[in-house]
Amino acid sequence: xxxxxxxxxxxxxxxxxxxxxxxxxxxxxxxxWCGPCKMIGPIVDQVAExxxxxxxxxxxxxxxxxxxxxxxxxxxxxALLFFKGGKVADQIVGYVPREVIEEKVNRLIG
Numbered sequence: 616x617x618x619x620x621x622x623x624x625x626x627x628x629x630x631x632x633x634x635x636x637x638x639x640x641x642x643x644x645x646x647x648w649c650g651p652c653k654m655i656g657p658i659v660d661q662v663a664e665x666x667x668x669x670x671x672x673x674x675x676x677x678x679x680x681x682x683x684x685x686x687x688x689x690x691x692x693x694a695l696l697f698f699k700g701g702k703v704a705d706q707i708v709g710y711v712p713r714e715v716i717e718e719k720v721n722r723l724i725g
Contacts, residue, residue, distance in 0.1 A: 638671045666720060692708075
């Protein structure tokens, strides 16, 4: 499902891959059964390709990894969390067009 520019992260690898990342990170919390997740997935993949080298993009399957979503209060999916310096800098819940995501990414890496 994910492109090569997108990293699959789990509860076990979240801290090292996301919180300790040198680059800003966009994390997509999703599930296989979630319709809007399937719609936003390709957009997240495109953003990962476009910002390769400047932004790390990761996906967390909420069905397989329960600790991380609960740690960040994820109640609805898809949820996109933007991390910078190990802290949540911004977030989007629900389906949004690519422009909205890119606007937040540009602010994050700007």
